[in-house]
Amino acid sequence: MIRPGSRGFALIAATLTCAACGSGAAPLPDPPVVRSRDGLAEMTLTATRATDGRHAFAFDGQDVAPTIRIAPGDTLRIHYVNALPPAAPRAILAAPMNMSNLHFHGLSVSPDRPADDVLEMMAMPGEALDYRVAIPRHHLPGLHWYHTHPHGESHQQVLDGMSAALIVEGIEAYAPQVRGLRERVLVIRASDIEHDPHAAAARARVEVDRASCGESHDPVERVFTINGVLRPEIAMAPGERQFWRIVNAAADRYVDIAIPDQRFEVVAYDGQPIADHDPAHPTRLVDHVLVPPAGRVEAIVTAPARGGRSVFRTRCVDTGPDGDPNPAMVLADIATAKGAATPATSATVVSRPAPPSRLIDAQPLEREPPAFTLVFSEDRRGFYINGLKFTADAAPMVRAKVGTYQHWLVVNDSRELHPMHIHQVHFLAFRENGQAIADPRWLDTVNVSAGGSVDVLMDFTDPVIRGMSVFHCHLLNHEDKGMMAKILFE
Ligand SMILES: [Cu+2]
Known part of the structure; x- marks a missing residue:
């Protein structure tokens, strides 16, 4: 039971205690x-x-x-x-x-x-x-x-x-495959165990695999929880298909999600149904998905037909020579057994006709030179976009005309990953490190590799999105230290 005022650490501790006493993992709470x-x-x-x-x-x-x-x-x-x-009252500096x-x-x-x-x-x-x-x-x-x-x-x-x-x-109108499936909302957070007396036990519990993951020798200071629980258990019936709606709510860590020997049937990235721009192929089968901080994946997961146990895990993410350790670990156990079938959620069904798809011919727009180049950089004093730290009174760095698409080039001039996020707007990421992306995705948060770049097509066509806003790195310690700028949608 969740005690008020004690969710973060107590649940971890409670789970550890439970694991230590051999009574198994806590079920994933809703x-x-x-x-x-x-x-x-x-x-x-x-x-x-x-x-x-x-x-x-x-x-x-x-x-x-x-x-x-x-x-x-x-x-x-x-x-x-x-x-x-x-x-x-006499606040210390910062x-x-x-x-x-x-x-x-x-x-x-x-x-x-x-x-x-x-x-x-x-x-x-x-x-x-x-x-x-x-x-x-x-x-x-x-x-x-x-x-x-x-x-x-x-x-x-x-x-x-x-x-x-x-x-x-209303996503079932775009992906009828999810209709009637048991739905699960999975909020992944990275819990800070730097000063936690149970840190070693927590790392052992999620089987942190430090081996050859990145160049950092810093201690592993984060373990992932789902809906507040360290390594919960997700019950499925043999062969059952469930609809998992996954958000990486970690402040400063990536996940590269996988289920060994299974594939995700992805329906949407970052809240953008694939069917919206590719109605003939509304899902994608993938072995794993790199989800930057703030990214989302909505996918159908199929339990093994024969039953048994499996794990939902994150693979190693090499965050670059200056990045934080982001090793592989177990996110949750999947327990597949007869009788584990859970009733389909009675989610609000929004009855809507199949929507018109937002099909645009992106290629002529992609061929135009970038209207704006965004450069992430950092030094000992802070984190920058185009050499500037965010200030509250700054003028907008970019102005975007509502009703247009704009090609942006996002450059990472540093030795670690940065996830670029823009508020309200979605974009098509179509080129990475100068190479065309085979299956471009509509996103609102995109990873930019260390020393690399991503070309995106910003969609500023929504008349509702008008006014002053921001874009920033979604490693929030970077954002806090300056890696954010204003945009005016006018
Ligand atoms: Cu960053």
């Missing part, structure tokens, strides 16, 4: 759900300190934030209360102010107050914010997530777990 009714989803969410000192979202008497499920055309209203303690706010990562909505605004909307301790986010009728269905986004303090808050899933309903 987060609470907030659904829209009559076109409105409403909730109060509170930023608080858990008893273990971590930042947390409090909701409905517990410190587990809900999955928000909302349909195109609906409105999301959140009363967000900052109940974090005020900063000490001490956090405990300011907070929300970002609705992946939603194609207005970047202006009272919607997805991370620049002007900010609550200091004792203050509250009232979000009102209108989901356009033309919004694509898919998995997104929400998390805090106060520049300078984002990393610690998201690292501590201030995040949850947000689903725009």
